[in-house]
Amino acid sequence: MDIFDITVIGSGPSGLFGAFYAGLREMTCKVLETLPQAGGQLITLYPEKYIIDVPGFLKIQAKALAKNLYEQALSMGAVFRFNETAIDLERKDGVYILRTDRGEHFTKTVLITAGVGAIQPNKLGNQAIDRFEGRGVYYSVKSKEEFRGKRLLIIGGGDSALDWAYELATYAKHITLINRRDVFRAHEYTVKKVKELGIDIRLSHEIKEAQGESHIEQATIYNNKTGEEDTIPVDAILVFIGFKADLGPIKNWGMEIHGRQIKVNSRMETSLPGVYAAGDVAYKPESVKLNLLVVGFADVAIAVNSAKKFIEPSAPSYEHSTEIAERRLKIGLDV
Numbered sequence: 282m283d284i285f286d287i288t289v290i291g292s293g294p295s296g297l298f299g300a301f302y303a304g305l306r307e308m309t310c311k312v313l314e315t316l317p318q319a320g321g322q323l324i325t326l327y328p329e330k331y332i333i334d335v336p337g338f339l340k341i342q343a344k345a346l347a348k349n350l351y352e353q354a355l356s357m358g359a360v361f362r363f364n365e366t367a368i369d370l371e372r373k374d375g376v377y378i379l380r381t382d383r384g385e386h387f388t389k390t391v392l393i394t395a396g397v398g399a400i401q402p403n404k405l406g407n408q409a410i411d412r413f414e415g416r417g418v419y420y421s422v423k424s425k426e427e428f429r430g431k432r433l434l435i436i437g438g439g440d441s442a443l444d445w446a447y448e449l450a451t452y453a454k455h456i457t458l459i460n461r462r463d464v465f466r467a468h469e470y471t472v473k474k475v476k477e478l479g480i481d482i483r484l485s486h487e488i489k490e491a492q493g494e495s496h497i498e499q500a501t502i503y504n505n506k507t508g509e510e511d512t513i514p515v516d517a518i519l520v521f522i523g524f525k526a527d528l529g530p531i532k533n534w535g536m537e538i539h540g541r542q543i544k545v546n547s548r549m550e551t552s553l554p555g556v557y558a559a560g561d562v563a564y565k566p567e568s569v570k571l572n573l574l575v576v577g578f579a580d581v582a583i584a585v586n587s588a589k590k591f592i593e594p595s596a597p598s599y600e601h602s603t604e605i606a607e608r609r610l611k612i613g614l615d616v
């Protein structure tokens with residue numbers, strides 16, 4: 282049974298920087314994330330947008346920032362468990378047992394950086410299509426290779442749908458992209474790039490049903506203005522119609538909750554010993570609530586330093602990274 286010093290719930294920007302910071306303070310760290318990838322809102326809600334208020338960057342694309350933060354966390358040895366949602370928390374003999382939909386994790390402290398909650402893709406809610414989930418219907422892309430040589434129907438009009446249409450264009454045999462509105466909501470630049478691909482784009486179209494035996498074989502789509510139907514052969518349907526977020530069971534862990542947030546004090550401590558919250562999910566009664574990246578980064582630095590003191594009361598309250606880097610160099614580690 283591995284007991285980690287700290288377990289971070291959520292790999293959004295706050296959680297990722299927290300995981301890096303934990304490594305900096307020489308704490309072992311595990312990160313649990315509902316989604317198949319790191320980045321939280323950066324990657325799910327606005328991957329293509331440029332951010333201009335992250336210190337040190339004149340501008341940086343959200344997905345690039347997510348990648349950098351992930352790599353920064355990995356560089357400090359953080360262990361990641363994707364596709365895993367934290368559901369229950371129990372403390373036994375000074376150790377927290379964090380239960381997820383996949384198993385149990387043991388940890389001395391917990392850092393909750395769950396943002397707006399577990400972000401889950403919206404489902405179509407059409408049984409005739411949802412029954413093919415895992416057999417041709419996808420709500421995320423884990424490997425582009427999986428779609429090589431396939432005929433794809435991509436559903437959606439936002440950044441995710443158009444980004445994936447673009448990304449998969451060189452892998453797929455054929456792509457049909459449908460959107461129920463008559464315009465795309467994605468970034469103009471992405472829309473332009475996708476239009477230039479020459480794929481089959483149908484606006485004001487929705488899916489009616491899918492047919493197949495063990496796997497999807499064809500889909501019936503229709504024009505929601507004229508009612509005209511078309512049945513097209515498909516090997517996979519990729520659905521990108523937004524996300525919903527829910528703090529879910531975390532609310533019932535016994536912490537003081539304020540609306541959809543967890544109440545913390547100036548050390549980012551929740552009302553449970555050794556459990557901290559930071560970033561969008563944290564509510565600091567004495568402070569103005571700003572859902573900003575820089576606030577999350579500052580929050581996690583405070584939270585991780587507090588967690589370090591919780592585990593090791595004699596440890597310094599904080600250290601400058603320059604001192605830590607010098608120490609690492611002396612023992613032959615990369616900085």
Ligand SMILES: Cc1cc2nc3c(=O)[nH]c(=O)nc-3n(C[C@H](O)[C@H](O)[C@H](O)COP(=O)(O)OP(=O)(O)OC[C@H]3O[C@@H](n4cnc5c(N)ncnc54)[C@H](O)[C@@H]3O)c2cc1C
Binds near residue numbers: 315316323368395575
């Ligand atoms: C369109 C848009 C533009 C923005 N632009 C800017 C900007 O320009 N500058 C700026 O500073 N801020 C911006 N923000 C705000 C910024 O993105 C958020 O403040 C930031 O993402 C919060 O980070 P976080 O890590 O606290 O939470 P999130 O990014 O929400 O990440 C939380 C993560 O926790 C995971 N999670 C939740 N519950 C669980 C669970 N039970 N188990 C496992 N995993 C779980 C979620 O899946 C998610 O990945 C913008 C936000 C939006 C929506």
